[in-house]
Amino acid sequence: MSQATTNTRRANKRGLATRESMIKAAIASLATGDPAAVSGNRIARDIGATWGVVKYQFGDIDGLWAAVLRHTxxxxxxxxxxxxxxxxxxxxxxxxxxxxxxxxxxxxxxxxxxxxxxxxxxxxxxxxxxxxxxxxxxxxxxxxxxxxxxxxxxxxxxxxxxxxxxxxxxxxxxxxxxxxxxxxxxxxxxxxxxxxxxxxxxxxx
Missing domain, CATH: 1.10.357 (Tetracycline Repressor; domain 2)
Incomplete structure (x- = not known):
């Protein structure tokens, strides 16, 4: 296996782990019942990331909510x-x-x-x-x-x-x-x- 392939797989695993942690953090934020938790910026803050990072993983707020629902x-x-x-x-x-x-x-x-x-x-x-x-x-x-x-x-x-x-x-x-x-x-x-x-x-x- 080439070094490039190994690095790519490691990067993919890190990306999936990041995505998973963001989904779980979004669920925890929404589970508080606070209506403000549906704000993209609020979710990003609770996740501990910028909105740009969240968009990179999910595309937009619609993509994030769909991922949360799929996960549940x-x-x-x-x-x-x-x-x-x-x-x-x-x-x-x-x-x-x-x-x-x-x-x-x-x-x-x-x-x-x-x-x-x-x-x-x-x-x-x-x-x-x-x-x-x-x-x-x-x-x-x-x-x-x-x-x-x-x-x-x-x-x-x-x-x-x-x-x-x-x-x-x-x-x-x-x-x-x-x-x-x-x-x-x-x-x-x-x-x-x-x-x-x-x-x-x-x-x-």
Missing amino acids: AEERGDLPANLAPGGTLAERVGALIDGMYVGLTTPEALAIETLRAALPRDHAELEREFPLTAAELASWKPDWEQACHRAFADLNIEPVRIRRMAALIPAAMRGISSERFLGTYGDLDDAKRGLIDAMVAYLTD
Whole structure:
């Protein structure tokens, strides 16, 4: 192996390590929940770099946000893959709900919520102003739906019901997580159990 090739590989490794550390620093900054954390200059400051260095790695703020979302998706993995083969319907639904419940407490989830709150709500505007970020966000829905279909593939459940369940679980768990964050006199374990029972009843009706 030539010295030039060795130097190039070392440089590539350093570049990847720098990029990774910047993504993690951006996630930590966003996870504070501070709306100002979505500022490119603020992120650069928290990362400990100039905005020019960040642009060199990611192109622009859209590239940075897309990289952050891709990283969180890779870290999260395929939630239904953790389901035990041959588990009952209730066990599988419960594993999905518990996995989502725990996942929404991670720094990555908090970072995503901060970022989403700052992004345009209108899809056309989002896709126009932040096309890479929009593409990453758009990819999550079909990936999650496909994972849910795989998790229940051997149980002969109507696909439309699995699709609707896949749409409901993230929204419902965000509501329960919000209650946990804000404080509540309600029993959130009962809320989760009720959601599991309702989903099982719906899927077996």
